Amino acid sequence: MNEKNSTLLIYTLLYFGFLYVPVLFLPIFSFNDANYMSFPLAGFTTEHYEEMWSKRNLHKALWASIKVGVVASVVSTTIALFAAKAFARYKFRGEKISYGGIMMPFLIPEIILAVAILTIWINLGFKLGLVPVTIGHTLFCTPFAMLILIARIEGFDFSLEEASRDLGENAWGTFFRVSFPLYLPGIVAALLLSFIISFDEFILAFFLTGSDATLPMYMWGQMRFVQKLPHVLALGAVIIVFTTFIVLLAFWLRNVGQGKAKKDIAIKL
Amino acid sequence: MNNSFIQINNISKHFADVKAVDDVSFEIKEGEFFSLLGPSGCGKTTLLRLLAGFEYPTSGNLLIDGTDITALPPDKRPTNMVFQNYAIFPHLNVEKNIQFGLRKLGLSNDEIDKRVKDVLLLVKLEGYEERFSNQLSGGQRQRVALARALVRQPKVLLLDEPLGALDKKLRDEMQLELRTLQKNIGITFVFVTHDQQEAISMSDRVAVMNDGKIQQLSVPNELYKNPENIFVSDFIGETNFLKAETKSSDGEFINVSIEGLGEFKIKNNLNIAANSSDVVCSVRPESMMISKVKSDWDICLDAKICQTSYLGEMTRFYVEAKGIDKIITVSSQHFDNQSFENNECFISMSLEDISLLNKK
Amino acid sequence: MIVFWRKIYAKHDNVKAYTLLSPALILVILAMVVPMALMLSFSMFTQVSMMEIDYTFTFQRYIDFFQKNLLVTLLIKSIKISFLVTLITLITAYPVCYYIAFYVKKNKMLWLVLLTLPFWTSYLLRVFSWKIILGTKGVINSSLINAGILSEPLTFLMYSETAVVITLTHAWAAFALLPLYVSLEKIDFSFIEAGRDLGLSRFEVFWKITFPLSLPGVIGAILIIFIPTVGDYVTPALLGGTDGRMLSNMIQAYFGKINNIPLGAASATIMLTTVVLITIIVSNVTKRLTQRLT
Numbered sequence: 045m046n047e048k049n050s051t052l053l054i055y056t057l058l059y060f061g062f063l064y065v066p067v068l069f070l071p072i073f074s075f076n077d078a079n080y081m082s083f084p085l086a087g088f089t090t091e092h093y094e095e096m097w098s099k100r101n102l103h104k105a106l107w108a109s110i111k112v113g114v115v116a117s118v119v120s121t122t123i124a125l126f127a128a129k130a131f132a133r134y135k136f137r138g139e140k141i142s143y144g145g146i147m148m149p150f151l152i153p154e155i156i157l158a159v160a161i162l163t164i165w166i167n168l169g170f171k172l173g174l175v176p177v178t179i180g181h182t183l184f185c186t187p188f189a190m191l192i193l194i195a196r197i198e199g200f201d202f203s204l205e206e207a208s209r210d211l212g213e214n215a216w217g218t219f220f221r222v223s224f225p226l227y228l229p230g231i232v233a234a235l236l237l238s239f240i241i242s243f244d245e246f247i248l249a250f251f252l253t254g255s256d257a258t259l260p261m262y263m264w265g266q267m268r269f270v271q272k273l274p275h276v277l278a279l280g281a282v283i284i285v286f287t288t289f290i291v292l293l294a295f296w297l298r299n300v301g302q303g304k305a306k307k308d309i310a311i312k313l
Numbered sequence: 314m315n316n317s318f319i320q321i322n323n324i325s326k327h328f329a330d331v332k333a334v335d336d337v338s339f340e341i342k343e344g345e346f347f348s349l350l351g352p353s354g355c356g357k358t359t360l361l362r363l364l365a366g367f368e369y370p371t372s373g374n375l376l377i378d379g380t381d382i383t384a385l386p387p388d389k390r391p392t393n394m395v396f397q398n399y400a401i402f403p404h405l406n407v408e409k410n411i412q413f414g415l416r417k418l419g420l421s422n423d424e425i426d427k428r429v430k431d432v433l434l435l436v437k438l439e440g441y442e443e444r445f446s447n448q449l450s451g452g453q454r455q456r457v458a459l460a461r462a463l464v465r466q467p468k469v470l471l472l473d474e475p476l477g478a479l480d481k482k483l484r485d486e487m488q489l490e491l492r493t494l495q496k497n498i499g500i501t502f503v504f505v506t507h508d509q510q511e512a513i514s515m516s517d518r519v520a521v522m523n524d525g526k527i528q529q530l531s532v533p534n535e536l537y538k539n540p541e542n543i544f545v546s547d548f549i550g551e552t553n554f555l556k557a558e559t560k561s562s563d564g565e566f567i568n569v570s571i572e573g574l575g576e577f578k579i580k581n582n583l584n585i586a587a588n589s590s591d592v593v594c595s596v597r598p599e600s601m602m603i604s605k606v607k608s609d610w611d612i613c614l615d616a617k618i619c620q621t622s623y624l625g626e627m628t629r630f631y632v633e634a635k636g637i638d639k640i641i642t643v644s645s646q647h648f649d650n651q652s653f654e655n656n657e658c659f660i661s662m663s664l665e666d667i668s669l670l671n672k673k
Numbered sequence: 674m675i676v677f678w679r680k681i682y683a684k685h686d687n688v689k690a691y692t693l694l695s696p697a698l699i700l701v702i703l704a705m706v707v708p709m710a711l712m713l714s715f716s717m718f719t720q721v722s723m724m725e726i727d728y729t730f731t732f733q734r735y736i737d738f739f740q741k742n743l744l745v746t747l748l749i750k751s752i753k754i755s756f757l758v759t760l761i762t763l764i765t766a767y768p769v770c771y772y773i774a775f776y777v778k779k780n781k782m783l784w785l786v787l788l789t790l791p792f793w794t795s796y797l798l799r800v801f802s803w804k805i806i807l808g809t810k811g812v813i814n815s816s817l818i819n820a821g822i823l824s825e826p827l828t829f830l831m832y833s834e835t836a837v838v839i840t841l842t843h844a845w846a847a848f849a850l851l852p853l854y855v856s857l858e859k860i861d862f863s864f865i866e867a868g869r870d871l872g873l874s875r876f877e878v879f880w881k882i883t884f885p886l887s888l889p890g891v892i893g894a895i896l897i898i899f900i901p902t903v904g905d906y907v908t909p910a911l912l913g914g915t916d917g918r919m920l921s922n923m924i925q926a927y928f929g930k931i932n933n934i935p936l937g938a939a940s941a942t943i944m945l946t947t948v949v950l951i952t953i954i955v956s957n958v959t960k961r962l963t964q965r966l967t
Contacts, residue, residue: 067791159928164707164712280801
């Protein structure tokens with residue numbers, strides 16, 4: 045591994061560029077003093093951002109997305125936590141099928157999921173809105189949270205839980221006093237990432253929100269009209285910054301505490 | 314004192330088709346330092362975990378102080394365990410670790426503080442209250458684990474190879490400390506180890522296990538001097554095995570023909586059948602004597618030294634003796650590897666040091 | 674009584690595991706299995722009029738599907754586009770994973786986080802971004818025209834199949850990167866060195882040693898890219914135009930404007946079946962390839 049391969053390095057950096065540049069254009073053009081996204085840039089302005097702040101519908105959609113995101117991430121992370129414990133801790137019959145089943149929402153095209161939930165929801169006589177969206181998002185986020193949590197729990201020392209039981213705590217007490225504090229970074233990471241997934245999710249929202257728009261639905265509506273374009277760019281830029289920040293936080297948390305378990309500072313007796 | 318303080322009745326534990334513990338029954342006395350000794354996989358840890366409540370027996374039941382605890386979860390049993398890897402909670406400091414199990418006992422805050430202080434004194438960790446697990450050495454963590462279990466004043470303390478991770482010197486020190494501690498506080502200890510020296514130096518009684526069964530349960534002296542079968546004989550200390558055949562019985566004694574040496578009268582402690590070739594004789598290296606001249610012991614043979622192992626406090630000689638076709642080990646504190654020129658010597662053994670065992 | 678239940682609970686790991694699993698399983702059953710079963714049964718009904726549905730079971734919808742040229746074309750096109758996207762993404766992402774796995778020594782995690790960061794931003798926004806880049810008045814065209822290289826904008830870049838493929842290659846790259854990286858990382862570099870040592874050329878080493886060993890990651894990447902791409906709606910809708918339409922756009926129409934739910938359900942079922950079949954085929958083929966190459 046001592047060689048350096050500059051061709052590959054250059055290729056990799058170019059690829060990075062390919063990945064990042066489209067994403068970076070949004071913030072760039074959001075400050076552009078024009079209604080078209082073309083070069084050369086016209087001039088710097090923050091008016092698109094001001095415009096964004098004033099839109100009531102945008103605020104409504106934002107609030108809707110936050111509500112859905114919080115509920116979906118909390119519920120899916122909780123469900124995933126228990127499921128992860130089951131898979132990481134126990135060997136039991138039907139393990140593979142259960143695992144496959146719970147991972148399924150992740151593995152089929154989202155539109156099929158959306159259409160299926162739409163069908164049953166309408167036929168049950170319910171109205172479309174934020175509720176079916178939340179259910180759909182919960183379903184979709186659970187396998188994802190579970191993956192994060194299984195990894196976390198597998199790295200966890202089980203004798204700690206046994207010790208707690210041995211010292212007089214029942215299962216719930218053990219969970220609250222020992223397991224939960226130690227899982228916490230993983231749980232928060234799963235919460236944050238699930239929230240982001242729900243926040244950005246489009247297809248399920250598209251089919252299931254009816255008239256209550258989530259933020260992606262709002263953007264979709266705006267994307268059709270050229271005049272409205274610039275403030276969508278501003279919105280997009282803000283979302284990108286916000287999402288990046290949360291994701292970095294989540295990744296940092298994922299690794300917190302894992303290193304500690306492997307570190308052993310030996311002090312002489 | 315309750316001689317059947319802990320009763321293990323026909324306990325079996327099967328994992329799939331492996332019989333980890335195979336129909337084991339015995340009793341442990343109150344206040345005893347009792348060890349479960351055996352090689353990896355013999356079932357000793359499983360048995361300990363069955364006592365603790367982390368495994369549920371396939372059949373049989375367990376009683377502590379008259380109460381059937383078989384169906385009780387670990388938190389409801391009058392036992393506490395010191396884990397092999399100590400299992401110190403990394404997110405709590407030493408003090409909080411030790412206090413952990415006291416919450417459920419309904420003690421006053423003052424009581425709790427007092428108990429914690431006392432137990433820290435007992436394990437010699439005063440002043441370490443604020444430290445966290447990653448700031449402690451292995452030996453210190455072990456003491457915290459011990460303190461945490463003892464502070465609850467359980468009826469039985471279970472120890473799962475607690476000294477395994479320590480270096481030799483520390484381990485020897487801890488062995489002495491644990492022994493003294495146990496005698497002082499009087500709690501029944503059930504100690505699991507694979508180190509036979511550890512077991513026989515610390516325990517009141519030892520149960521030697523193999524393949525899920527108890528091979529012999531006795532006080533350490535008996536295990537050493539009068540092993541009941543080949544496994545125990547081989548596992549505890551060192552020994553030489555000699556091919557033999559029993560001839561006729563003679564009351565307490567039996568006539569045994571030992572390969573290459575002749576026929577002798579050996580004490581028949583285990584009531585081994587006469588006229589059987591399914592037997593073996595065992596002689597410990599330290600009961601044999603190596604010398605430069607012939608001795609007047611019951612058996613004395615010419616021998617040639619093949620190898621020596623100088624161990625400081627004694628030397629092990631690996632010899633080829635006349636009439637015996639395998640290498641015999643003789644240990645001596647008197648001679649060392651420099652003592653014998655041209656490796657010629659005599660080895661001697663006394664009849665009362667020869668044990669007769671079934672070949673099984 | 675309590676003792677009785679305690680015994681059963683303590684004895685059986687199965688019980689403990691399923692107690693923990695029950696919320697997840699209930700969620701999956703109620704929110705996915707049941708809806709999909711319902712959708713399946715809807716695919717057997719007939720839409721008589723705007724509000725009316727005939728609930729007699731029939732396979733007619735499936736026959737209808739295969740009789741409509743448009744639908745079959747869209748199905749094939751969706752598969753074709755997905756296949757292309759998968760291939761291109763795989764080929765373009767592979768060298769990057771290779772580089773990070775074998776040539777980066779410090780902070781591999783950092784590289785990976787940076788690589789996958791763009792994918793945490795909204796998919797919708799990223800597609801939209803490509804719309805900006807590829808459009809007739811977009812970044813590429815306006816830069817090239819301004820620089821004097823072009824006199825007219827390139828029209829094939831937008832509202833076309835090309836646009837869809839380019840965008841999707843970007844969209845799913847992260848999903849390819851991770852499994853590929855994981856399996857490449859597991860390969861012991863000494864295998865590669867041994868190959869060179871035995872006289873194999875660089876290409877031979879790659880093709881005979883590295884690539885086969887990375888196949889599990891390749892399979893993973895293929896499936897992770899292919900499956901969602903087949904069902905993608907947003908990209909074809911935003912920048913596919915007529916040329917780049919995919920099956921999902923039609924399904925959406927059936928559930929929306931056109932209002933033929935049974936046909937829509939049938940289309941969705943056919944899409945799902947296709948995906949499952951291809952998944953099975955790919956898994957088996959790559960398994961056999963792995964056995965032959967190793």
